[in-house]
Amino acid sequence: MTDEIKKKEGGVSRRDFLKIGGAAAAGLQIGAVAGAGLAAGKDPAANTGWQHLGDNTQFVDRKPLQLKGQPYEKVGPVLRPEEVESAFGRRRLMMKSMKQGSRGSQKPAAEAAEKKTAPPKDGPPEAVGDIPPESRPGAKPSGSGKRKPGPPRMKMPPPDSFVEPLAGFYKTHPDIYELDKVRLESIMPKRREDEAKYGDFYTLINAWQASWMAGQPIEDPPEISDFQMASPMGRGRKIRPSIPFKSPQLAAKLVKKVAHHFGATMVGVTKLKPEWCYNHSLRGSEDRGSYEVPKHWKYVIAFGVPHQWEQVQANPNCGTSFDAYSRATIAARRLETFIKSLGYPARRHSPMDGYDLIAVPILVDAGLGQQGRHGIVITPETGSNFRAAFVTTNLPMEIDKPIDFGVNEFCKDCHICAEICPSASISYEETNEKITTRGYRHWEINQTSCYNFWMQSMGGLGCRLCLIACPYSRKNNWAHALARTVDTNDPTGLVNDGLTWMQKTFFKTPEAAEYLPPPDGRFATFREPPDWLSVKEYLDIKTLDPTKGE
Amino acid sequence: MINGTVFFAFVVGALSGLVAAGAVIWAKDLRLKMTWWKWLPALLWYLLLNFSVLLAFTMIGEGETGAGLKMLVFFGVILVILGAGLVRLLLAGRAADKGLPVETG
Ligand code: SF4
Numbered sequence A: 001m002t003d004e005i006k007k008k009e010g011g012v013s014r015r016d017f018l019k020i021g022g023a024a025a026a027g028l029q030i031g032a033v034a035g036a037g038l039a040a041g042k043d044p045a046a047n048t049g050w051q052h053l054g055d056n057t058q059f060v061d062r063k064p065l066q067l068k069g070q071p072y073e074k075v076g077p078v079l080r081p082e083e084v085e086s087a088f089g090r091r092r093l094m095m096k097s098m099k100q101g102s103r104g105s106q107k108p109a110a111e112a113a114e115k116k117t118a119p120p121k122d123g124p125p126e127a128v129g130d131i132p133p134e135s136r137p138g139a140k141p142s143g144s145g146k147r148k149p150g151p152p153r154m155k156m157p158p159p160d161s162f163v164e165p166l167a168g169f170y171k172t173h174p175d176i177y178e179l180d181k182v183r184l185e186s187i188m189p190k191r192r193e194d195e196a197k198y199g200d201f202y203t204l205i206n207a208w209q210a211s212w213m214a215g216q217p218i219e220d221p222p223e224i225s226d227f228q229m230a231s232p233m234g235r236g237r238k239i240r241p242s243i244p245f246k247s248p249q250l251a252a253k254l255v256k257k258v259a260h261h262f263g264a265t266m267v268g269v270t271k272l273k274p275e276w277c278y279n280h281s282l283r284g285s286e287d288r289g290s291y292e293v294p295k296h297w298k299y300v301i302a303f304g305v306p307h308q309w310e311q312v313q314a315n316p317n318c319g320t321s322f323d324a325y326s327r328a329t330i331a332a333r334r335l336e337t338f339i340k341s342l343g344y345p346a347r348r349h350s351p352m353d354g355y356d357l358i359a360v361p362i363l364v365d366a367g368l369g370q371q372g373r374h375g376i377v378i379t380p381e382t383g384s385n386f387r388a389a390f391v392t393t394n395l396p397m398e399i400d401k402p403i404d405f406g407v408n409e410f411c412k413d414c415h416i417c418a419e420i421c422p423s424a425s426i427s428y429e430e431t432n433e434k435i436t437t438r439g440y441r442h443w444e445i446n447q448t449s450c451y452n453f454w455m456q457s458m459g460g461l462g463c464r465l466c467l468i469a470c471p472y473s474r475k476n477n478w479a480h481a482l483a484r485t486v487d488t489n490d491p492t493g494l495v496n497d498g499l500t501w502m503q504k505t506f507f508k509t510p511e512a513a514e515y516l517p518p519p520d521g522r523f524a525t526f527r528e529p530p531d532w533l534s535v536k537e538y539l540d541i542k543t544l545d546p547t548k549g550e
Numbered sequence B: 001m002i003n004g005t006v007f008f009a010f011v012v013g014a015l016s017g018l019v020a021a022g023a024v025i026w027a028k029d030l031r032l033k034m035t036w037w038k039w040l041p042a043l044l045w046y047l048l049l050n051f052s053v054l055l056a057f058t059m060i061g062e063g064e065t066g067a068g069l070k071m072l073v074f075f076g077v078i079l080v081i082l083g084a085g086l087v088r089l090l091l092a093g094r095a096a097d098k099g100l101p102v103e104t105g
């Protein structure tokens, strides 16, 4: 049947179908593109530089799955768990029994076991976690017969020689007594043998594990603290002898890889120039005065961690530095412990643990970014929305080179940070040529007027407005990624001009004075705070809202 | 879980095919004498339309509603101006053919 006949019969011809279908498809396509745009804009995975921590990680709707009845069947009297019921709890009680035995308790069997087995200095073999002392960071190198044999085999004392409630529990649970006995008498000694034989094969996973437990304060000067383990398990122990890497390239590769896993968004490595170290207040030393830069601070690993996206947009009066401070610090503690676990001295420099060095030039040297007009570093990934931390070490690593992605050119015409700064602390000069400090030319803000504004702001202490207003601090969706890529690769500067024009024309923000306290301003925020920082949304208290002029 | 990006590419790809097939027939029925130098600006105009919508709605999705709406207006004006030029270009040569039988099939 031809299209003509179909048409005459009142049907839809192929031609008409394609015409109408094509037009409808065009409309649908525009709709789909709009929807895709909305999704790309909203996508928290594009919150620059940070893996999203939003509630959409929990993507299954649980409402339709909700149980009608109870998830548990009650079949007897309900009891809360006792310590003695768990293997970890019993281990603590066993240690207690042994300690009492050694102090001359009435428990002869525990005393006998104690005499036979003499636990190592930092506790009995099972004392910390499930890791015997040999495999703890800071332990001597293992494997290939290098490791010393472990303590003599332990003998499980009889049930009634333990402290209560363990003694009573073992009497009523002989099966569990047997399992604990097997662990103490057979599994743990075998584990120590395996550790001695194969321990080196697991060097990296042991270092990795130790890193996640890092977190002791720095209390000694670098010559001591940098050479001691800082994780709770090996605290105060001297680091093991250095394990050689196959090459500095591989050392840098491994360090960067684990640093990312420890929470660093961007990582770079450079050699430490002594002039980037403060000339006072070395952490861990009594003397607050000048010090010689430690010889083993040869390399520095620099990394950055961005702020939580929604709250950083709500600066200066409803944001904080401490979210990224905390994450950067924790990443630095982990990385320091990882490097120490491989036998190299290391010291972290981070927001919560303090710095012995200046952040900006090291970030630049390590190729993480360039300094902007607002004095801080802009990276190609997160703009200036990040906080830095460092680890100094003598682990030989391949170093990175500084980068240039056009920030100096962009800053020439941009001035957005200078225009928005509530304390007028940022220079309007076209370039930084006339600004020099301590022998180097670089952008510098008026720190004192900036700090004065911090003290005027509400919410989390500080400001960070220049950090987030910078056009480089945008989301990592297709639109901003495209703008970044094209701008970086445009030698004419036309894209640069176009983007600056778009930023100033399309994106309206409160004026500088609006961020000030009333009556001069209204404690404005760069963008609306997220609902989870809104007191009105969640708390049943009456408050004035200065942003609305109350 | 359906991978959103893959599914979106599939849907938009299918729609694009339909749009292209429809456009060819529309051009014939409207007696537009299409050549590659007419198809090319028409395609570019359509791409710009898609780009503008995508960009504006991305901004709206980001919470930059004001910027998104301003972009819609800005690119809308550009699209109207370019569209007027495009229509003139497409219609060029059409008047002379007036009265020719409509091709079918
Ligand atoms: S932190 Fe705030 S006050 Fe300080 S320079 Fe940046 S915008 Fe100005």
Ligand code: SF4
Pocket: A372, A373, A374, A410, A411, A412, A414, A415, A416, A417, A418, A469, A470, A471, A472
């Ligand atoms: S806001 Fe503009 S001038 Fe300021 S640092 Fe960023 S790019 Fe440079």
